[in-house]
Amino acid sequence: MRNLLDTPHDDFQAWLAERGLPGYRAKQVRRWIFEKRALSFDAMSDLPKKLRTELAEEFTIGSGSVAAHRLAADGTEKLLVQWHDGHKIECVLIRDHDRRTICISTQVGCAMGCVFCASGLDGVERNLTSGEIVEQMLRLQSILPPDERLTNVVVMGMGEPLANLANLLTALDTATSPEGLGLGARRITISTVGLPPAIDRLVERGNHYHLAVSLHAPDDELRTRLVPVNKNIGIEPILAAADRYFESSGRRLTFEYVLLGGLNDRPHHARRLVELLRGRLALLNVIPYNPVAGLPYETPKPADQERFLSILTTGGVNVQVRQRKGDKIDAACGQLRRSHLRLLPEPAPANSVASEELGSSGGV
């Protein structure tokens, strides 16, 4: 069986042509999948019965199953999706006023090794295919009632998106296509630790997605301790690549800074950040750390966080504290998957859905 979400458009057209079928059938199938949220060919009622049968014999719509589905009182929902090979990833739907934002993964695990992150603890297993990336969007969209649509995508889940750039770009082509999810490029954010050659490929492609660069430290010594891949890159080349992206796209840059209690939240860190970001049209997202079981890092003390933010704003940095959503559902990257690796040594049965309604509010 072939995953239709991983089948190039031309291949599917050729498959139809081999059966003497008109090309518009492909458009109909896409409409059923992306607009009408069909999960089976049988639901595609305006296709001939024979074609529906042939499609079901040859193709699947997606290749995963939901191994866990968690809901938080603030409306955040997280899916743990299990692929055909047993690997699992996470993706999240975040409700915020009229926004319906999804956070999706690009790899099983992650090779970047950020010391505070649950996703990177076991390294990277493999890249997700473009179809697996699209499937996360469809599964999260299917949670919404029919009159609600996805509004924003952030590529900030498990994995380093720019380490799987080709598959990601193919998936985002589907997300932005009028025959796909029809999202504007400006509603899509790619978050990266900063891989300059891949950022330059984004410049060449000219899609003008929003770029968010995770800094987490204002100098190379500390950044290499927190984000080991920095050792071979360095902050300056990353900032230079981000500047090139800004010049070509005109899109304001975002820098992410996970604030770790006692580690990167000192006044001298804030002052150095002011120097680094001076003169750049950028937003600094400060994200108070969400503790991960088994890791020794702490949420910053409120007074330290306040002092850190005050130095930044006084220094002219455009800064915001990012709200955390769904803390009680292991919302930090990789936590749900790790809790299942510990709790569910046997893979959950295909198509099983374990839903957990959580009593207390998770949003901060």
Ligand code: SF4
């Ligand atoms: S924070 Fe992101 S880049 Fe770093 S290890 Fe986790 S998933 Fe990878």
